[in-house]
Amino acid sequence: MAYDNYIIKHKDIDIGKITINKNNYNIIDTEIENSVFSPISNSIPKDEQIADINQWFNNRCIPGSRYGIDILKKTYNIHDLRELMVLSLGLSLSDHYWIVREKENKIKWNEINFFDNKYSENMGKVFFDKHFVKNADLNIGYVPDSSLNGLLKKRWHNNGQINILIKNSSEPYKQEPFNEYFSSLVLDKLNINHITYNIIKENEEYNSTCPCIINKDTEMVSFVDMLRKYAQHITREKYDGYTRILDIAQSNSLPAYKEELHNMAVADYILCNNDRHWNNFGILRDSNNGKWISAIPLFDNGGSLWNGENVPKDTHSKCNSFANTNEECIKLLKININKVINKDNLIDLIDIFDTAFNNYSNAERKKILRNGLIQKRKLVYDYMDKCEFTSLIQST
Numbered sequence: 302m303a304y305d306n307y308i309i310k311h312k313d314i315d316i317g318k319i320t321i322n323k324n325n326y327n328i329i330d331t332e333i334e335n336s337v338f339s340p341i342s343n344s345i346p347k348d349e350q351i352a353d354i355n356q357w358f359n360n361r362c363i364p365g366s367r368y369g370i371d372i373l374k375k376t377y378n379i380h381d382l383r384e385l386m387v388l389s390l391g392l393s394l395s396d397h398y399w400i401v402r403e404k405e406n407k408i409k410w411n412e413i414n415f416f417d418n419k420y421s422e423n424m425g426k427v428f429f430d431k432h433f434v435k436n437a438d439l440n441i442g443y444v445p446d447s448s449l450n451g452l453l454k455k456r457w458h459n460n461g462q463i464n465i466l467i468k469n470s471s472e473p474y475k476q477e478p479f480n481e482y483f484s485s486l487v488l489d490k491l492n493i494n495h496i497t498y499n500i501i502k503e504n505e506e507y508n509s510t511c512p513c514i515i516n517k518d519t520e521m522v523s524f525v526d527m528l529r530k531y532a533q534h535i536t537r538e539k540y541d542g543y544t545r546i547l548d549i550a551q552s553n554s555l556p557a558y559k560e561e562l563h564n565m566a567v568a569d570y571i572l573c574n575n576d577r578h579w580n581n582f583g584i585l586r587d588s589n590n591g592k593w594i595s596a597i598p599l600f601d602n603g604g605s606l607w608n609g610e611n612v613p614k615d616t617h618s619k620c621n622s623f624a625n626t627n628e629e630c631i632k633l634l635k636i637n638i639n640k641v642i643n644k645d646n647l648i649d650l651i652d653i654f655d656t657a658f659n660n661y662s663n664a665e666r667k668k669i670l671r672n673g674l675i676q677k678r679k680l681v682y683d684y685m686d687k688c689e690f691t692s693l694i695q696s697t
């Protein structure tokens with residue numbers, strides 16, 4: 302079997318060794334150091350370590366189900382998207398991991414990371430601009446886009462000052478850029494920490510934009526990554542993940558993580574976000590000492606406003622974090638919603654919707670969403686009143 306040995310690096314520290322099958326890009330063996338930066342636990346049996354490191358590796362590349370992926374595969378004659386990631390050394394704008402062939406393990410992170418060094422934007426342009434493929438230099442070079450997950454078509458762009466993530470939308474409603482902008486404005490109003498999103502129009506399509514929120518000293522760690530490293534043996538019961546990680550947050554000097562998760566659950570409830578899966582939240586980590594800094598400001602709110610689904614009569618929305626619906630999640634986590642948000646800050650909700658969806662062209666869907674939101678706000682008000690009343694009774 303043809304294989305290659307690589308070193309997993311975190312900045313300039315060697316985290317471990319992986320052996321990659323050259324034919325199918327599966328990791329067939331691994332030796333991982335016991336480090337705060339190790340992406341897996343090394344106190345589990347070897348076969349589980351191999352399974353976990355494969356999961357980590359696969360999760361940091363473009364998924365095969367990404368919208369519009371065929372054009373990329375065809376243009377670059379790529380069969381396995383892990384190949385693209387390996388070509389760009391697994392370097393990312395979301396964390397500080399990378400991989401290098403064992404025999405080339407002399408390169409320094411400063412020489413190649415995308416925070417200090419320029420990168421090619423060709424691959425992103427192939428994705429977004431059908432004319433680009435016909436007449437441009439298609440050389441990929443090193444690209445952060447190769448180590449970027451998520452289903453929506455997306456690309457990194459450096460505007461000379463900052464790195465910006467540009468994200469497209471999905472059929473049938475193409476709501477996501479509008480949802481991101483809407484959520485960003487609502488979360489401003491609710492004083493919930495979040496990444497700021499805007500909308501741009503390019504080649505007749507709307508996209509959302511947001512700035513890269515990490516730098517050379519901080520990095521994102523998704524909830525999936527946290528669970529893999531710290532809680533391998535939890536069941537896949539959603540709520541178990543919550544309790545387990547909160548215990549660990551205590552010992553990582555981040556007791557406030559509980560409040561931050563509660564803010565997220567309330568945000569998802571108000572925004573009717575059906576896509577808060579475990580890659581869509583996590584922590585910011587100090588990438589020099591491994592300490593947990595805070596929750597990642599809320600990002601990927603493109604699943605808001607019942608994205609991709611019919612708006613149900615009761616306006617409930619599916620929950621992907623810790624319960625089955627966002628309403629249930631608030632109750633399960635015993636969140637005192639009146640402590641998280643102020644009712645007065647919901648008054649402008651519909652005006653915000655009108656602003657954010659101003660250019661949204663699907664009039665029928667827009668009307669349904671607007672009506673759903675009016676109904677939702679009423680239910681939220683009722684629920685907040687009920688909670689206030691209950692807590693008044695309890696305190697007397």
Ligand SMILES: Nc1ncnc2c1ncn2[C@@H]1O[C@H](COP(=O)(O)OP(=O)(O)OP(=O)(O)O)[C@@H](O)[C@H]1O
Nearest residue numbers: 394395450451452453511512513514515580600601
């Ligand atoms: N502002 C940011 N700065 C740095 N990294 C980011 C930022 N926003 C997103 N990322 C990284 O990019 C990944 C994909 O982004 P995002 O979740 O927004 O995409 P998506 O296609 O909407 O995802 P999904 O498949 O969950 O719908 C995130 O999981 C995260 O690792």
Ligand SMILES: [Mg+2]
Nearest residue numbers: 451580581601
């Ligand atoms: Mg996502």
